Amino acid sequence: MKKLIVPLFTLALAAGLFFAQAADADVKPLRILVVAGGCCHDYEKQQSILKEGIESRLNAVVDVAFNPDKTTKATFEIYKAKDWAKDFDVIIHDECSADVTDPAYVANILDAHKAGVPALNLHCAMHSYRWGNFKEPVAAGGDNAGWYEFIGLQSTGHGPQSPIDITFTDASHPITKGLENWTTINEELYNNLQMLGAKPLASGRQMQMPRVKKGEKADPNAKATEANAVVAWTNEYGEKKTRVFSTTIGHNNDTVADARYMSLITRALLWTTGKLAEDGTPAAGYVK
Numbered sequence: 001m002k003k004l005i006v007p008l009f010t011l012a013l014a015a016g017l018f019f020a021q022a023a024d025a026d027v028k029p030l031r032i033l034v035v036a037g038g039c040c041h042d043y044e045k046q047q048s049i050l051k052e053g054i055e056s057r058l059n060a061v062v063d064v065a066f067n068p069d070k071t072t073k074a075t076f077e078i079y080k081a082k083d084w085a086k087d088f089d090v091i092i093h094d095e096c097s098a099d100v101t102d103p104a105y106v107a108n109i110l111d112a113h114k115a116g117v118p119a120l121n122l123h124c125a126m127h128s129y130r131w132g133n134f135k136e137p138v139a140a141g142g143d144n145a146g147w148y149e150f151i152g153l154q155s156t157g158h159g160p161q162s163p164i165d166i167t168f169t170d171a172s173h174p175i176t177k178g179l180e181n182w183t184t185i186n187e188e189l190y191n192n193l194q195m196l197g198a199k200p201l202a203s204g205r206q207m208q209m210p211r212v213k214k215g216e217k218a219d220p221n222a223k224a225t226e227a228n229a230v231v232a233w234t235n236e237y238g239e240k241k242t243r244v245f246s247t248t249i250g251h252n253n254d255t256v257a258d259a260r261y262m263s264l265i266t267r268a269l270l271w272t273t274g275k276l277a278e279d280g281t282p283a284a285g286y287v288k
Contacts, residue, residue: 027285030060030273033088037067038074038096041124045253046094053262058269059286063088072099079105085112089273094250096124101131103143110150114238118272119150120265123250126155126190137194145196151246152198152235158188159227160211164204164249166231175234175245175267176201177280182260190248192229197236204231204249232264234271243272 032054036047043066051062065078074097078084085091091112100106106129113119132144135156139145148154164184168176189206207224232247245268250256270276275283 027059030058030090030269030275030286031088032060032062032090032092032269033078033085034062034064034092034094035076035078036064036094037069037076038124038128039070039072039098040096041251042253043094043096044068046250046256049253049257050092050094050265053257054266054269057262057266057288059288060269067095072097075100075105079109082108082111084108085117088117090118090120090269092120092122092269093125093128094122095128097128098124098130100129103146106147110146113150113242113244114240116240116242118243119237119245120268120272121151121244121246122265123188123190123248126151126153126246126248127157135193138196140196149196150235150237150244152196152233152237152244153230153246154193154196155190155248156193158190158248159206159208161186161188161251162206162208163187164189164206164231166202166204166249168202170199170201173201173234174276174278174280175264175271179260179263179267184249184255184258185252187249187255188251189227189229189231191227195230198230198233198246199235200230200233202230202232202247204229243274245272 034047034050036043047064047066051064054060054062065076067074067076074095129147134144138148138154164187166184167181168179170176189204206227208227209224210222212218231249235244237244247264249261255261267276270282270286275286
C-alpha cells in the first residue's frame with residue numbers, strides 16, 4: 001500500500017498541473033492597441049519596446065498603430081473609423097500630437113472610451129489634442145476640456161531633463177501594491193495645472209537647474225530648485241466610469257525599457273481591464 005502512495009501523489013500533482021495549464025489555455029489573451037508617433041520622441045523604437053515588454057510579461061497580443069510623422073500634427077488613420085477600438089480590450093495612447101485641434105477627430109477618439117474601452121496614457125499623450133487657452137485651467141465641460149477630462153489631469157509643460165525621485169503615494173492601490181519607489185534616469189517632470197478627477201498613485205520630485213538659452217553660458221552660481229508633481233494616477237471617465245491610467249514618465253527609451261516602468265504599465269493594463277484583484281493579485285492565466 002505504501003508503494004502506491006508516491007505514484008498516486010505524483011499522478012495527482014500531474015493531473016492538477018494539466019488541468020491548471022488547460023484552464024490557462026482557455027484564457028483569451030488581452031488585445032492591446034498601442035498608438036505611437038508624433039513629435040519629440042523616439043516612437044519608432046518605443047513602440048517595439050512596449051510591445052515586446054508587454055507580451056513577455058502578460059498573456060496579451062499587442063497591435064501597433066505607428067505614424068512616423070515627427071511633427072506635432074501627427075494623426076492616425078485608425079482613429080478615422082467610428083468603431084476604431086472594437087477589436088481591443090484596452091488602448092495605450094503614446095502619441096505626441098499637440099497641434100491636432102480638430103474637435104470632431106478628437107471626439108471620435110474619446111467616444112470609444114466613453115463607451116467603455118479602457119486606456120493608458122503615456123507621457124506626451126498628456127500634451128496632445130489641446131487648443132484654445134490651454135495654458136490656463138480649462139472649464140469643466142468646455143470646448144477644449146475633453147481630452148483633459150478623459151485623462152483626469154491638466155498639464156501644460158515640463159522642466160529640463162534630470163532624474164526624478166518617484167514615490168508611490170498610494171501604496172494600497174492594486175496597481176502599486178508591491179512596487180518600490182525608484183529614481184529615474186534623466187526624465188521630464190510634467191507640471192500639474194489642475195486635477196479633473198485624477199486619483200494620484202505616485203509623485204515625482206526633481207531638482208531643476210535654470211534653463212540656459214541657446215548661445216548663452218550657464219550661471220556658475222545658479223542653484224537647483226525643487227519641483228514636485230503627480231506622475232501617475234487613475235481616472236474614471238464618463239457615465240460608464242471607464243478605467244483610465246496615466247503616467248507622465250516615459251520620455252526616454254531606457255526609462256520605458258526599465259523593468260520597474262514595465263511593471264507599472266503591465267499592472268495598469270491588468271487593472272484597467274478588470275484583471276487585477278483589490279489585493280493586487282492578477283487574474284489566473286494573464287501573467288507569464
